Amino acid sequence: MNNALNIIGIDLGGTHMRASLVNSAGEILASEKDKTPKTPDALLALLQNMTEAVSKEKPAAIGLATAGLVDGKNGVILVSPNMEAAVGQPICSMLAERFSVPVAICNDASAAAVGEKWMGAGREFDNFILLTLGTGIGGGVVHNGRVLDIAAELGHMTIDLNGRRCSCGMYGCLEAYASASAIVQRATQEMSAGRESMIKERCDGNFYKATASVIYDLALEGDILSREVLKDAGSYLGIGIASLVNIFSPQAVIIGGGVRGAWNFIYPEIKARVSKISFAPLVADLKILPSELSDTAGVLGAARIALDLLSERRAGEFA
Numbered sequence: 001m002n003n004a005l006n007i008i009g010i011d012l013g014g015t016h017m018r019a020s021l022v023n024s025a026g027e028i029l030a031s032e033k034d035k036t037p038k039t040p041d042a043l044l045a046l047l048q049n050m051t052e053a054v055s056k057e058k059p060a061a062i063g064l065a066t067a068g069l070v071d072g073k074n075g076v077i078l079v080s081p082n083m084e085a086a087v088g089q090p091i092c093s094m095l096a097e098r099f100s101v102p103v104a105i106c107n108d109a110s111a112a113a114v115g116e117k118w119m120g121a122g123r124e125f126d127n128f129i130l131l132t133l134g135t136g137i138g139g140g141v142v143h144n145g146r147v148l149d150i151a152a153e154l155g156h157m158t159i160d161l162n163g164r165r166c167s168c169g170m171y172g173c174l175e176a177y178a179s180a181s182a183i184v185q186r187a188t189q190e191m192s193a194g195r196e197s198m199i200k201e202r203c204d205g206n207f208y209k210a211t212a213s214v215i216y217d218l219a220l221e222g223d224i225l226s227r228e229v230l231k232d233a234g235s236y237l238g239i240g241i242a243s244l245v246n247i248f249s250p251q252a253v254i255i256g257g258g259v260r261g262a263w264n265f266i267y268p269e270i271k272a273r274v275s276k277i278s279f280a281p282l283v284a285d286l287k288i289l290p291s292e293l294s295d296t297a298g299v300l301g302a303a304r305i306a307l308d309l310l311s312e313r314r315a316g317e318f319a
């Protein structure tokens with residue numbers, strides 16, 4: 001592979017978006033981060049500004065990773081409960097026209113799986129599942145060294161048909177129990193019902209300002225409610241992962257998002273559920289690991305997919 005190739009990887013998330021200039025060795029040379037705008041026009045304008053800010057020179061290609069169901073062939077987002085501003089927008093053609101370079105689009109969690117395979121916790125594995133806990137729960141499945149070009153909407157796996165309402169409009173999806181947003185929501189519900197927690201004090205008396213990272217920090221400091229909601233999320237996550245293990249028999253399950261800080265509370269719950277529910281031979285050598293790249297997995301994976309596009313290989317194929 002030509003080491004002189006620089007690619008722009010873009011990770012368009014439900015809350016934040018990031019653009020990075022990445023070389024073909026997987027090094028990030030420059031990055032920009034901003035909040036994801038709510039209107040299509042603002043989104044397109046910011047995308048253009050950020051790509052220009054990270055690279056004064058024309059990149060060799062652009063890779064765009066985005067939340068939701070993606071039509072890679074036509075370069076549009078089909079469904080994205082957490083990113084409605086981008087649905088149906090000509091994002092790919094706009095960027096391709098502006099920079100006169102090839103543009104690849106893919107689901108953000110699939111991109112994160114490619115990123116982890118290329119430069120992170122997935123390096124050692126040819127078969128693994130990545131789950132990203134953020135505004136929603138994204139999923140990517142790597143099989144025989146390649147990310148599968150499937151919907152992989154693992155966060156919308158139903159774990160309780162009569163359960164909590166999900167952002168997709170259905171009930172009882174894994175995402176409604178174990179995403180970072182769900183963890184925050186559960187904690188605020190408990191506090192609005194009168195539960196005491198250090199969260200309120202940490203958020204200047206207004207617990208509605210709580211974030212997942214505040215809850216992760218306070219769990220480490222001994223806050224009972226924070227620990228409880230994290231263990232609860234870990235338990236539901238374990239139920240979902242147990243099914244995924246039975247279906248895909250992966251060597252590893254890698255969990256991304258900001259969850260690394262709360263790993264000691266979430267991991268034992270996941271492990272207990274998976275050990276109990278999954279078929280024993282599938283669990284014997286299974287690794288359950290936090291991601292290594294955290295918030296750069298998406299831009300790295302998007303860049304790698306664009307590199308693969310350039311070298312006329314199928315997206316997600318690893319040399």
Ligand SMILES: [Zn+2]
Nearest residue numbers: 156166168173
């Ligand atoms: Zn759902």
